[in-house]
Each structure stands twice: as C-alpha cells, then as structure tokens.
Amino acid sequence: MYEVLKGRDFSELLKGDVSFVLCIGNTKTAEIPGITVAGANPDLIKFTPPADAELLYYGKCRSIPFPPATPDGKPTPALITYTALRLVKPQLFVVDSGLMIKPKIPYVSINAPVGENIYEREAMNIERVEEAFEYAKIFGKEVSKNSDCLMIAESIPAGTTTAGAVLKALGKEPKVSSSMPENPVEIKMKVIERAASRVNSEDPIEIIAKVGDPVMIGVTGVALGSEKPVVLAGGTQMAAVANLIKLFKKDFKVNIATTSYIAKDRTADIVGITPEDANVIAADPLLKNSSKEGLKAYEEGFVKEGVGMGGATLLAYVKGYESAFLKEVEKDYEKIVG
16 A cells, blocks of 8 residues: 655654645746646646645635646546545645635635746745745644644645756756656756756755745745654655755654655656655555546556645555545545546
8 A cells, every 4th residue: 555665664653633734836837838737728727736725625626617637637636635635634724835826715825926937037036935934934833733743745837847956956866757657858857957057055045046936935844844743745846845854954854755656657766866864655546446547547657646645645544544545536536527
C-alpha cells in the first residue's frame, strides 16, 4: 500500500489528530503554452486551485460547473484527496496563497501576490513575499496548537516548473515531474535555465521572490511556523519546498508523502532532489485496479500527484481504510465526475 523511498517510516505521525492544510495559488508561468494540463483549457487554468479546494469541502465545485480535469477528461487528484478526507475527517484548512480567483469556501489569506511568469520577469516583489511568509508562519503556529501533526498540500498549475527553477537556483538537478505522461522537459528547461540565471543568492526569500511561486511561501511558512511535526503532501514541488525549509532551519525534520506515480516517474527524481536527511514515503492508491478509465489513467502517467493526493491516501491507510479505499474513490468518481 505504501513504500518508504528514503529515510524512515514516519506514518506513525498520522495516527493522532491531523490537520490538513491546502495552500492554493497561481503563477502566470502556467500561461506558457504546453507547460501544464492542469485545466480543461488555458482559460480555465486559473480556476483549478479554487475549484480543487471547493471540491474538498462540498464534494463539488462552485467556481466552475465541473471538476478540474485535463483536456481529455482525466479528473483532478482532488477527487482522491476528497475521498480520503471524507473517510478520515481531519480538520481542513485552505490558505489563499496568491490566487487569481477566490474560492467559494471559508479560507485564510496570507496576502500573497499572484506569481509572475518567471520566464519573463522575477516572480514576486520581495517585500510582499516577506510579509506573506510571516503571515503563513503565524497561521502555522496557531493551527498546530490543536493538532498532533500538520499535513500540508498544494494546488498551483505549473508548480513543477517553478519548483525546477528553485532547485536549479540551489544547485540541484531540476528533475521535476509533470501532469502529462510526456513531461515537456524541453519547454520547462528553457524556462528554468533563464529564470535561475537571475539568482546569485542563497537567501531563501530572495530565491522564492525571483524564481518561485506564491504557494511556496504558504507551504514553507506554515511548515516553519508549526509547533508540531509536519508532513509535506505532494510531489517534486514539495522537494523544492523541503530544500528551502532547510535553508531557514537546518534541523527541520522533513517528511514528504507522495504517490507511487511520482516514484515511478523516470523523468523526475524525488529521492535525489530531496534533502539528504529527508524521509519520503510513496502511497499507492491502486488506481490500476479501477474499473474507471479516468482513474486508471493515473497508472499510465497522467496527473500523478496534486492537492495532497499521496499524503491523503497514506492518511486513509494509516487510519484503517486500506481495503475500502479504492471502492470509496470509485463511488465518489461516479458521483462527482459521472
């Protein structure tokens, strides 16, 4: 059901009271043609994060009349996260971390800006980044008071590209994944190389401001503010965040929960790009066994991760839903996607 890819098994952290924090935002990097399929068409990409968050609360979207999907109908990973949260019922918090469109749900704002297209210019104003980062830390501290563990997830189209730029700026190989079976490596590398060439500093705030995205501010700040253990739920974007966190706090215990689909992605290297002492677990939602073609597509390399899918799946398994999980996902698929 899950595999330790690096370090130790940290699943025991999820046996207590877990708060699930979803940081959502936008970067105009997603407007570069061919760089993401996180939306049925380019005009809908900006609606993907708020629609993902709405689905977690309502079991349906309100900003758009249908769930976020790839252009050929593969459903958002928020569907699998929704099932896990419906079963486990953790505390759920959504953080507006630089949105173009505000979700129709209760949410917390850290006053983060929308990210710019990092191929063309610096991502964000550094003063805005510093302010949002401080707000995120305060929220992390407060929300952790009533939890045994914080699980922090993300939704931001083109987030793997900005993650790649951060990794490159930190001197690591930008081996990031993609929501497509054929990772558009050539397009991404062109953006990553140009953006990273602007960075000549090891200051994490400056790196985020120059080549990152606003969701990195939220995830990094909430994690560093937390007074309890943290699990970063996501793919190679969380590897970039983990490296930033280590620049702020060397002794921070990095735990990343991802999916088996990220682990099998040959164009990425989540083990190699995470900090040396990080712990990484990959959960398998077993979608290959599904009777639904839209779900089976995940096994073929579509989507792979997002909205904390891997972490939420691991949480469901730890809480005792291993045998029932796929059937419950399929039930929600029928209800939400049709």
